[in-house]
Amino acid sequence: MSSTFPTFATPFTSDAFRVKVGLAEMLKGGVIMDVVNAEQAKVAEDAGAAAVMALERVPADIRRDGGVARMSPVAKIREIQAAVSIPVMAKCRIGHVAEARVLESLEVDFIDESEVLTPADEANHVYKHDFKVPFVCGCRNLGEALRRIGEGAAMIRTKGEAGTGDIVHAVKHLREVTRAMKALTLLTRDEWMAAAKELGAPFELVIWVAENGKLPVPNFAAGGVATPADAALCRILGAEAIFVGSGIFKSDDPAKRARAIVEATTHWNDPARVAKASEDLGEGMKGLEAAKLAESEMLQTRGW
Amino acid sequence: MTGRPGGTPARAPGTASPRAIGVLALQGDFEAHARALAAVGVPAVEVRTAGQLLSAAGLVLPGGESTTLWKLMEGTGIAEAIAEVVRRGDPVLATCAGAILLSRRILNPERPGLGLLDVTAVRNAYGRQLDSTVVRLTDLDRTALGSDPLEAVFIRAPRLEAPGPGVEVLARRDGDPVLVRQGNVLAATFHPELGEDSRVTRLFVAAGRR
Numbered sequence: 236m237s238s239t240f241p242t243f244a245t246p247f248t249s250d251a252f253r254v255k256v257g258l259a260e261m262l263k264g265g266v267i268m269d270v271v272n273a274e275q276a277k278v279a280e281d282a283g284a285a286a287v288m289a290l291e292r293v294p295a296d297i298r299r300d301g302g303v304a305r306m307s308p309v310a311k312i313r314e315i316q317a318a319v320s321i322p323v324m325a326k327c328r329i330g331h332v333a334e335a336r337v338l339e340s341l342e343v344d345f346i347d348e349s350e351v352l353t354p355a356d357e358a359n360h361v362y363k364h365d366f367k368v369p370f371v372c373g374c375r376n377l378g379e380a381l382r383r384i385g386e387g388a389a390m391i392r393t394k395g396e397a398g399t400g401d402i403v404h405a406v407k408h409l410r411e412v413t414r415a416m417k418a419l420t421l422l423t424r425d426e427w428m429a430a431a432k433e434l435g436a437p438f439e440l441v442i443w444v445a446e447n448g449k450l451p452v453p454n455f456a457a458g459g460v461a462t463p464a465d466a467a468l469c470r471i472l473g474a475e476a477i478f479v480g481s482g483i484f485k486s487d488d489p490a491k492r493a494r495a496i497v498e499a500t501t502h503w504n505d506p507a508r509v510a511k512a513s514e515d516l517g518e519g520m521k522g523l524e525a526a527k528l529a530e531s532e533m534l535q536t537r538g539w
Numbered sequence: 540m541t542g543r544p545g546g547t548p549a550r551a552p553g554t555a556s557p558r559a560i561g562v563l564a565l566q567g568d569f570e571a572h573a574r575a576l577a578a579v580g581v582p583a584v585e586v587r588t589a590g591q592l593l594s595a596a597g598l599v600l601p602g603g604e605s606t607t608l609w610k611l612m613e614g615t616g617i618a619e620a621i622a623e624v625v626r627r628g629d630p631v632l633a634t635c636a637g638a639i640l641l642s643r644r645i646l647n648p649e650r651p652g653l654g655l656l657d658v659t660a661v662r663n664a665y666g667r668q669l670d671s672t673v674v675r676l677t678d679l680d681r682t683a684l685g686s687d688p689l690e691a692v693f694i695r696a697p698r699l700e701a702p703g704p705g706v707e708v709l710a711r712r713d714g715d716p717v718l719v720r721q722g723n724v725l726a727a728t729f730h731p732e733l734g735e736d737s738r739v740t741r742l743f744v745a746a747g748r749r
Contacts, residue, residue, distance in 0.1 A: 250673035257694040257733050258668050260568040261602050261635070283610030285566055285603065320648060320662060321604050322695065344668035344695070367669055475570075494610070501565050501611055502587060 246364045246387065247451065255369030255389035258322065258344065259453040262286055262390075262476050266466070266497050267455070269293050269480040272311060273318035279483070282493035285476065286322040286344070289315050294351050294398025294534065295481035295520065304352040306334040312341055324371070329537060330356025339368045345390070346370045350537035351397045351480070358539060363387030373457065373538055375408045377415035381436035381444070382539075384452055391450055393474065394535040395458020398481050400522030402459045402468060404535060409456055409472040419445040458535065461486070461519045463499030463512040470503030487517030560630075560747070561586035561595025565611040567603020567636060568732060575732040575740050589616035593623060597630040597747045600637025602694065602730055605645075605662065608636060618653055625655045630747035631724045632740075638726035639697050656721055657703030664698035671695055674729075678711040683720075683742060690736045691717065691729035699728060709742075 246252055265285025270276040276287045289307045297304045306327050316323050322344035327334035329348055334355070338346050348361055350373050363370040364387035371390040374380035380391045393412055395405030415434070422430055422445055431441040443451050456474030460466055461482040469477055477500050479493075486492045495512040502508035530536065560576055562569045564585035573583040576599070583599070586592045598621065612618055621640075625631055633641050633656070642652035642660040652660065675688035689710060699716045702708060710718035710727075718727045718739065723746055731739035 253733070254668075254671040254673060254692060254694060257568075257692055257730060258671060260571050260733065261604070261694055263568060263570065263603075264564065264566040265604060265607055280606060281610075283566075283607045285607050321606055322668065339669070342667045342669050369668065497607070497610065505587075 251367065252364070252387070252389065256452050258369055259371070259390040262322070262455075263453055264501060265476050266493075266500050267324065267476065267478045268483055268493060269478070270315060270484070271307070273314040275484055275489075276315045276319045276323075278490050279493055280319040280321050282490055283497040284321060284493065286324055287315060287319060288347060288478065288480075289323060289325040289343070290349075290351070293481040293484060295400075295485050296398075297351065298398040298523070298532070298534075304328075306331070306338065306352070309337070309341065312338075312343065316341070316343075326352055327361075328352045329354040329539075330359050330361060332361050335361050335366065335370075339366055343368065347392075348372050348388075350394065350534050354537050360386055360539070363389075371455070373535070374412065375535055375538070376434075377412050377419075377444070378434035378436045379538060380412060380450060380454075381434065381440040384440055384450070385437040388452065390453050390455060392455040392457040392478055394538075395456070395460070396525040396528065397458045397534050398523075399459050399525045399528070400461040400482060400485070400520040401525040402461070402465045403525050405456050405459050405465075405469060406472060408535075409469065409474055412450075412454070413473050416444055416448055416450070420448045459525065460496070461522060462516075463495045463509050466496045466500045467503040467506075467509045470500060476500070481520055485520035487519075492516050492519070558582070558596045559584040560597040560599060560744075561592050562599040563587075563592065563601060563608075563617075563637070565603075565617075566607045567601040568730065569599075569601045569603075571730070571732040572599045572601050572632075572634075575737065576744070579737050579740050579744060581744050589620035592617060592620045595629075597743075598624045598632070599743075600631070600633040600640055601732070602635035602637065605636040605639040608640060609650075621653060622655060625722075625724055628723050630743055631655075632743040633724065633726040634730050634732060635694065635696060635728060638699070638728055641724065641726060642699075643703075656719070656724055656726055657706050658716070658719065658726075659700040661698045661700060663695050665693065665696050668695055673734075674712055676710050676712060676717065678714075680707070680709040683709045684718075684738050689738060690734045691727075691731070692733040693717075693729045694733075696728045699726075 268279040324345040369389035372383035456469035457478035641656040
């Protein structure tokens with residue numbers, strides 16, 4: 236037994252964790268685009284994406300085709316890395332430590348431990364402090380966000396319902412997380428532990444949020460973004476950057492729509508700029524109304 | 540000051556004065572820069588247009604993705620406004636991607652920069668994110684920075700090469716210039732805004748007071 240008192244916060248003040256959050260800071264105000272091959276990655280980069288996310292199939296196709304959704308094939312990741320100079324992220328399955336290690340060995344810049352893929356573990360996520368590469372994870376509420384940060388996530392994205400083109404759940408979860416953070420700031424110290432118990436979140440991170448009113452890592456939005464106005468809405472609600480999945484490459488004119496979503500993400504507070512970006516985009520992705528999905532069809536409920 | 544729903548972007552309370560430093564907020568770690576300036580008592584305002592940029596008292600070009608920044612600057616007059624700010628002698632601080640924009644020449648991939656800093660910038664020269672690191676720099680210009688080691692956070696950093704005769708090198712990492720000054724322009728390949736050490740921010744602010 237060590238004789239010293241525990242220093243819970245140590246991993247978060249380490250140089251290793253700081254450079255992980257540092258890259259997340261660099262992506263703020265930007266758009267991270269899902270791509271399945273080098274050609275799409277190039278379109279994304281040329282449109283001004285701040286990073287690309289490599290995955291096997293975009294969420295709309297995972298939803299349509301079913302089957303087990305896994306990490307992107309290694310050859311595809313290498314092809315994407317060779318094609319672009321912006322950061323390349325890639326998704327691993329929830330709890331799939333081996334996929335995460337493979338992605339780290341490929342030197343991807345960020346790993347998304349993602350509910351969009353079929354989970355590999357029904358109880359546990361990866362212990363992310365063990366990795367040198369940073370991780371992003373999804374959340375639907377503050378407790379889930381702080382559990383992921385406790386495991387070492389350097390970026391959080393509030394989950395929408397991926398592959399639907401319906402923004403409603405991204406909005407719901409952004410508002411939910413913001414409301415819960417505000418509520419924590421109103422508590423007295425005596426109430427912090429009960430709040431931690433209720434949230435199912437690490438005590439020291441609950442204290443940090445209570446004192447600062449925000450997450451200790453950047454908070455981005457994902458899931459259901461299909462238009463420039465959807466991206467602007469997420470920014471209005473406090474998301475610091477935007478992930479776009481099926482919304483771009485399932486639309487009529489991906490290059491133009493990608494460029495427009497980048498423009499709207501930067502100029503979110505200037506409606507005239509968002510309007511101009513929204514002109515002549517052609518058809519957006521057809522989409523699925525999230526409210527019509529059965530619970531078993533939802534991706535957002537994955538994550539523990 | 541981040542993530543306030545429906546709020547206006549970072550502008551510290553009561554600092555709507557035109558003497559605030561402009562932080563280019565197209566994409567990147569502009570909030571970290573605003574926080575770093577606030578920490579040394581200097582008001583900052585996010586700028587996203589050429590007009591806003593010209594009305595500020597100085598300019599910060601933050602880190603981020605330079606390819607994204609080029610795209611967002613196209614046809615906006617921002618490039619010309621940056622050149623005007625440099626020409627009229629206002630203090631300019633550029634970090635990482637910001638330093639890339641100002642360079643004379645850019646490699647990986649090759650393209651011209653704004654030509655306001657007489658160096659060649661090699662993008663991602665130290666590797667991918669796995670090679671990002673925190674270094675305590677000891678090869679410092681003591682007049683500008685003193686002698687204590689300077690903490691420097693490098694994130695997918697560029698390398699500056701072939702500095703011209705007008706460029707002073709204020710800090711080096713393994714021999715490579717990582718903090719340089721050319722007149723009123725201060726440029727770093729690392730991120731002083733992400734560290735606790737405020738010496739680089741103070742050097743920038745002091746240039747504006749001269």
